[in-house]
Amino acid sequence: xxxxxxxxxxxxxxxxxxxxxxxxxxxxxxxxxxxxxxxxxxxxxxxxxxxxxxxxxxxxxxxxxxxxxxxxxxxxxxxxxxxxxxxxxxxxxxxxxxxxxxxxxxxxxxxxx
Amino acid sequence: xxxxxxxxxxxxxxxxxxxxxxxxxxxxxxxxxxxxxxxxxxxxxxxxxxxxxxxxxxxxxxxxxxxxxxxxxxxxxxxxxxxxxxxxxxxxxxxxxxxxxxxxxxxxxxxxx
Numbered sequence: 001x002x003x004x005x006x007x008x009x010x011x012x013x014x015x016x017x018x019x020x021x022x023x024x025x026x027x028x029x030x031x032x033x034x035x036x037x038x039x040x041x042x043x044x045x046x047x048x049x050x051x052x053x054x055x056x057x058x059x060x061x062x063x064x065x066x067x068x069x070x071x072x073x074x075x076x077x078x079x080x081x082x083x084x085x086x087x088x089x090x091x092x093x094x095x096x097x098x099x100x101x102x103x104x105x106x107x108x109x110x111x112x113x
Numbered sequence: 114x115x116x117x118x119x120x121x122x123x124x125x126x127x128x129x130x131x132x133x134x135x136x137x138x139x140x141x142x143x144x145x146x147x148x149x150x151x152x153x154x155x156x157x158x159x160x161x162x163x164x165x166x167x168x169x170x171x172x173x174x175x176x177x178x179x180x181x182x183x184x185x186x187x188x189x190x191x192x193x194x195x196x197x198x199x200x201x202x203x204x205x206x207x208x209x210x211x212x213x214x215x216x217x218x219x220x221x222x223x224x225x226x
Contacts (some may be wrong), residue, residue: 041218042119042216042219043157043202043216045213045214045215048213090156100147100206101147101159102147102159102214104149104157105156106156
């Protein structure tokens with residue numbers, strides 16, 4: 001998985017609780033992305049980062065926030081989890097501008113009860 | 114923005130036969146089209162990609178073709194094997210070098226022994 005780890009790999013939480021997912025890379029790539037994967041929707045971009053402390057929204061950013069204080073770490077936070085955020089979350093990295101050649105992590109399966 | 118449509122959603126072939134998955138895109142400024150393979154419980158892995166200045170690219174049993182005029186591209190797998198069974202995603206990068214990929218909805222390929 002191209003030097004990308006995600007933690008936790010599985011999480012069950014209750015509606016209304018905050019949740020933070022972590023993506024860690026050892027490739028020193030500049031660009032990092034958070035996607036969610038749901039049946040029938042493919043992979044949808046939540047937020048992405050083009051450098052330390054530089055982030056931007058994707059197509060499904062409502063209810064999510066991100067932070068990137070170091071090149072190697074990109075955090076995704078669900079401020080108050082809802083059942084609609086039950087999904088599999090993937091982190092990806094890229095060293096090239098334009099979203100080219102993205103490499104994906106193993107994913108985090110999140111269940112919000 | 115970019116929209117990518119992928120067909121079929123499921124595809125079943127006999128071992129040794131060929132498989133073709135098709136995608137269409139909406140943004141004529143898109144110039145990068147990767148294909149990903151996702152095995153059960155794992156993150157997507159890049160298997161082949163093509164840029165808009167090339168009409169076809171091959172890598173062993175896998176090939177991708179691009180028709181810029183019609184705005185569609187296809188993945189061709191020849192001599193399919195059971196280990197080709199997976200979910201395949203196409204993507205396009207849209208315009209503006211935003212660092213984003215827009216994914217199709219995915220195709221579940223089953224290769225029957």
